[in-house]
Amino acid sequence: MRTGNRQVFEIPKAQRLPYAKLAAFAVFVAAIASMMLSAGRGSDVRAARPAAQKFQMKIPLGLPADIWEHLVPPDNPMTAEKVALGEKLYFDKRLSADRSVSCATCHDPAMALSDGQMVGIGIELKKGARNSPTVLNAMFNESQFWDGRAPSLEEQAKLPLINPIEMGMKDHAAVVARVREASDYRPLFEKAFPGEGITIETIAKAIAAFERTQISGNSPFDRFMAGDRNAISEAAKRGWDLFNNKARCISCHAFNASLPFFSDFKFHNIGVAAKDQNFSALARRAQQILANDPDDVNKIDELALSQGFSELGRFLVTKQPRDIGAFKTSMLRDIELTAPYMHNGSEKTLLDVVKFYDKGGEINPNLDGGMRPLKLTEGEMDDLVEFMKALTSDDTRRRAQNTKPQTRAPLMNK
Ligand code: HEC
Ligand code: HEC
Incomplete structure (x- = not known):
């Protein structure tokens, strides 16, 4: 029962995730055990809730199957019908005012469910002010958005639909009317939500259920943690050590077996926004x-x-x-595939990000106490980048390579 690096299970209590508490110590141990037992093959999770039809979810290596199950809300159990409906809605441009963008426009499987842009670009090419985060593993977030303003995937999904610069629908009634007028949806809602019909709640629930299938593990780092010493390069191993020690990344990008996503899900001001703001x-x-x-x-x-x-x-x-100026600590899985970085897309490459930390972030009155100059050598900075690249899922990379990028429907007159 040895992992690639024991250190990780010895994170001080203060750094553990707040809602890791819900998983209690027994679950924590069980997660470690299952992580090790499932080395190299991942594990299956059966139907989330008794009432639901059986839904088989393949949990990739490195992700906690019991936490996945725990995070499916009791009032929105997973079913195959609901996930299929959610997927259709997620890719459907008819859900935007001018029928030009869908969720997938900004969270595109060809871009690891992100968009490669500095900031999200919605209907009529309107620009937002924030970078589109990946939807992969978003179900494990303690709260949604860079500022945590949505408590769940269900509540999150309702907002872009009516944000004037994203999908731009007038209100939720207009979204519901749009879905009702499309004849193809009626039977699908009947199957997924018998007797409930098409409402903003069932639309949001279906999308959220689909998002809970969008999870990503099985990276070289996961194989390393499962005991394969050769799964990552020597440079990446040095980077992991720097991440835990000299560079102090782990103090915010927390990692443990029950929540192995490299985030404490807390909010810190690291100075990204500090440049020209009053x-x-x-x-x-x-x-x-x-x-x-x-x-x-x-x-x-x-x-x-x-x-x-x-x-x-x-x-x-x-x-x-x-x-x-405080933003949620980003998760770091698949980070190589989701440039540019930070809430405003201001850092182009992972090396730029590391340089930002090396100088201690950007000084401002609210700068987090954990930020200070790191005095990393160039070699150490490269090692940190190599480590982050070892967090890319083989499956997510393959999917991105094999998927055609989303296209934008031509702008239409309203
Ligand atoms: C125009 C681009 C755009 C569209 C369309 C869009 N999003 Fe987003 N999405 C963003 C941006 C930008 C953010 C970050 C905004 C913020 O944090 O304030 C975001 C945040 C999110 C998050 C939070 C992730 C996290 O880590 O906190 C989820 C989940 C998400 N979007 C899902 C969806 C769904 C579902 C839809 C369709 C109903 C959708 N998005 C439509 C750009 C978009
Ligand atoms: C004080 C807490 C803290 C520390 C220490 C810290 N980070 Fe972060 N990290 C954050 C926060 C908060 C964000 C989002 C900030 C924003 O966008 O304004 C972030 C964002 C990032 C991003 C961009 C993620 C994305 O999706 O755009 C990367 C990459 C990253 N950090 C890597 C590191 C590395 C490597 C280290 C160590 C050298 C480190 N972080 C240290 C809190 C921290």
Whole structure:
């Protein structure tokens, strides 16, 4: 029972993920055991909930099967019919105002469910202010979006549909009407949600169920952790050591057997947004705009994707001054395939990212205490990059290579 690197199971308590607690110690041990037992083959998870029809989910090597099952909400059990419906909705451009973009436009399987752009580009080529994160493994996020403003995949899915610069539908009633008018959907909803019909809730549930099948593991690093010492290069091994020690990446990009995604799912200001922002003036204006209803999810969603306000980060959700410029720690699996980086797409390559950390981030009043100059050598920076490249799933890479990129329907007159 040896793993490639024991160190990883000795992460101090303080660095463990908050909701890893739900998994309790027994599950933690079980996850380690199953991770080791399943070395080289991955594992199957049976139907998530009793009421659901049997749904077989193949969990790739390195991902925690029990946590996957645990994170399927009781009120949205997985079924094959629902996943198929969700997939159809996810790729359907008819869900946008001018029928030009779908979820997949910005979360494209040919780009590891991301889009390769600095910021997301929606209907009429309207530009947002934030980089499109991958949907792969998003189900394991403790909260959705760079600022965590959506608590679940279901709630997340409702927002891009009506964000004016993303899919641009007038409101949820318009989305429902659009789906109802398409005759092909009626029987599919009847099968997936017997008696419930086509509503914004069933649309969001179907999309979320599909997203829960979009998981990614089986990387060289996972084989290394499962005991194959030769699965990653010597440079990548040195990089993993730097990641845990000198470079201190692990203090935010947490890793353990129950949540092996390289994120603490917390919010930190590392200074990405700090360059030319007058944060306090922006914060005041945002508060004015939200004065009537500070928790108006649709307004917050619009602010999050508009220039300037976007940089307030977690503050838009909590209104706490200490959260100004704080963003969710990104997960790092498949990171090689999802350039450019950071919430605003400001770093082009992984080496650029490492250089950003080496200088200690960008100084600003809210800079996270964990950020300081690292004094890495050039060789060490290269090693860190090599390590991150070892986190690319073989399956995700192959899928990206074998999938035609999404195309944008020609712009139509409204
Ligand atoms: C115009 C491009 C665009 C479209 C269309 C779009 N998204 Fe996104 N998506 C983004 C951007 C940009 C973000 C990050 C926004 C933020 O954090 O404020 C995001 C965030 C997400 C996240 C959160 C991931 C994480 O790690 O926090 C999920 C999940 C997601 N989108 C799914 C969807 C689904 C489902 C649809 C269709 C209903 C969709 N997206 C449509 C660009 C897009
Ligand atoms: C203080 C916490 C913290 C530390 C330490 C830290 N990170 Fe991050 N990391 C974050 C946060 C927060 C983000 C998102 C920031 C943003 O976009 O504003 C991020 C983003 C990234 C991204 C971009 C992800 C994407 O999808 O765009 C990479 C790559 C990355 N970090 C690698 C590293 C490496 C390598 C180290 C060590 C040298 C490191 N991080 C240290 C918190 C941290």
